[in-house]
Amino acid sequence: MKKWGGWILIAAIVAGLIVLNQTVLDLSPDRIRGWILSVGILAPVLYVVLYTVxxxxxxxxxxxxxxxxxxxxxxxxxxxxxAGATAGAILAFMFAKKAGAKRVEEKLGKRGEKLQDQLEHNGFFIVLLLRLVPLFNFDLISYAAGASKVxxxxxxxxxxxxxxxxxFAYTFLGFSxxxxxTQTIIIAVTIFAVIFIVPMLFRDKIKSYLQGRTNGSE
Incomplete structure (x- = not known):
């Protein structure tokens, strides 16, 4: 019962944050842009800091x-x-290192454990592959890598x-x-589609490859 209570609490917090964003804060890209630029020359610094945390x-x-x-x-x-995304990933990585592998493994669950097994072997290549092809959540990769020996x-x-x-695909799309x-918008949408759809065509092959590496190490 306690286990379910914890998950219900987490779900309630996440749902609350979503509702707060949509009904009160209205944190749309355009609104965030206006808020960031309102600080003048410090806007780039504020943006990187926000992305880091x-x-x-x-x-x-x-x-x-x-x-x-x-x-x-x-x-x-x-x-x-x-800069901000890399700094944030490093921060999450270091947090996982400090928190301890066992504690992070408990939070990540079985999906995180499998990811850790894959990261144990060729850390650089696996992280690079998973960043290029989004098989896992961006932050999940950071935490799992921190809990592994990478x-x-x-x-x-x-x-x-x-x-x-x-x-680049996201920022260009935001700019458009x-x-x-109309030409800029079409180009941005096309680039976004190519960069995100093409890698998805190889998801199954990459999953099989990663699974093979994990099985081969057992």
């Missing part, structure tokens, strides 16, 4: 990335988003490189929503 406040990365594109454009927005530098480099395509050019 994002894994701990249950805020969707996609919305923040779209806001970054709106606020800073596709190129500068991509660089800032990459070292910080390979994890950080794989994350930084692996998020380049997706980050504030554009009056």
């Amino acid at each position: 994002r894994p701990f406040i249950l805020f969707p990365a996609s919305v923040l990335s779209l806001a970054g594109g709106l606020a800073f454009g596709p190129l500068y927005g991509t660089l800032l988003t990459m 070292r910080l530098l390979p994890f950080a480099l794989a994350t930084l490189i692996g998020i380049i395509p997706g980050t 929503t504030g554009s009056d050019s």
Whole structure:
């Protein structure tokens, strides 16, 4: 009963945050953009800081990335988003290291345990692959890597490189929503579709590959 009570509490908190966002805060990309830019020259710093702490406040990365594109454009927005996303991933990674593997494993469950098994072997390559092809939640990968034996530098480099395509797709799409050019919007949507749909075509093959690596290590 206590176990179910914990899950019900978590579900209630998440639902509450969603309702709060939609009915009170209205944290749309455009509203976030306005708030970030209101601090003037410190806007880039504020944006990176928000992205860095994002894994701990249950805020969707996609919305923040779209806001970054709106606020800073596709190129500068991509660089800032990459900096914040990588910093946030490192923070989650280090938190998992400090919290201890056993405690993190309990929180991640069986899905996290399988991911950890895969990360134990070729950490850099596996993290890079999972960043390029979203088989798992972005933050789940960070926590699972931190609870495994993956070292910080390979994890950080794989994350930084692996998020380049997706980050650019989101920021360019966010930028296009504030554009009056139909051509820009079409290009942004096309790039977004290609970067996210094409990798999904290989999901099954990648899952089989990762499963094979895990089974082969047992």
